[in-house]
Amino acid sequence: MIIRSDDDVREGLESLLRLDPRLSTIAVEAGPLPLRLREPGFEGLAHIIVSQMVSRASAEAIWKRMQPAEGLLTADNYVLLHPDAWREFGLSRAKAETLARIAEAVASGRLDLLALSALPPEVALAELTALKGVGPWTAEVYLMFCGGHADVFPSGDVALQNAVAAAFGLGVRPPPRELASLARAWSPWRSVAARLFWAYYAVKLGRGILPID
Secondary structure, three states: OEOOOHHHHHHHHHHHHHHOOOHHHHHHHHOOOOOOOOOOOHHHHHHHHHHOOOOHHHHHHHHHHHOOOOOOOOHHHHHOOOOOHHHHHOOOHHHHHHHHHHHHHHHOOOOOOOHHHHOOHHHHHHHHHOOOOOOHHHHHHHHHHOOOEOOOOOOOOHHHHHHHHHHHOOOOOOOHHHHHHHHHHHOOOHHHHHHHHHHHHHHHHOOOOOOOO
């Protein structure tokens, strides 16, 4: 299943509530679930990487400097940048090296980011994480918010761990392996479950915490 519209999210939520009635109260508190999709491709993955571990304001400033004067940021135009462009953008060396590897893989045809939407999640995740610098969280968020995969749950996300702990009254937040085990009950709509818990926790905190704008 591929998520491409608000109707898809609503369908997924209805199915989740049938799968796990405990989520009904959480859904009422969370309110409408956001879609927040970006187009699949190099720009979407690059934006996720740029936004990691920096403030939203810093990420937006870096991203603005990275944008071409015309058109989208593509793998082809990224590989043509001069070697020190990453310093001008304000990127860390690690992020710059990761983006360079991804751009080269896409531009050379070794990685087809558009085709990942049609692959089973575990296969798509393996392709992405085979690239040095692309970890499970990055790959999962890309597949959810760019690829539209319906059955992905980033169990390493601290906000999701905190959200599930708060929702179910757990004493401590579940570690990734435990959370992944809990999330199996929400298959084949784990991406909607993740949206639900992010939305629920955002209500509790009073601010948006989705990993993508």
